[in-house]
Amino acid sequence: MNSFEKEFQQIPAEIKQAWSSSFVFVKDSDKFWHFPARQWSDEQIKEYFLNRYQSESHFVTHLNHRVKQLIVVDHPELLVIVPL
Numbered sequence: 001m002n003s004f005e006k007e008f009q010q011i012p013a014e015i016k017q018a019w020s021s022s023f024v025f026v027k028d029s030d031k032f033w034h035f036p037a038r039q040w041s042d043e044q045i046k047e048y049f050l051n052r053y054q055s056e057s058h059f060v061t062h063l064n065h066r067v068k069q070l071i072v073v074d075h076p077e078l079l080v081i082v083p084l
Helices: 003-009 015-017 042-053
Strands: 021-028 030-038 059-064 067-072 079-084
Touching: 003 059, 042 059, 042 067, 042 079
Parallel strands: none
Antiparallel strands: 021 030, 021 079, 059 067, 067 079
């Protein structure tokens, strides 16, 4: 099982139930937070994280979970999920 699968399984059910494609969900250490990103492009989401964390990022799609994961290169402690 890869790292994403392990982290994904640890996300509480109530957070998964709240998923919406209009929001970006972030796990930072043990805390979860989210913000609205209605009609944001992938590039706009990446720009948000570049401005906030001064780090490049890229998306990985996990179709089996119907999410995209944004990997913030210099911040491996972040789990960033964008529901599809």
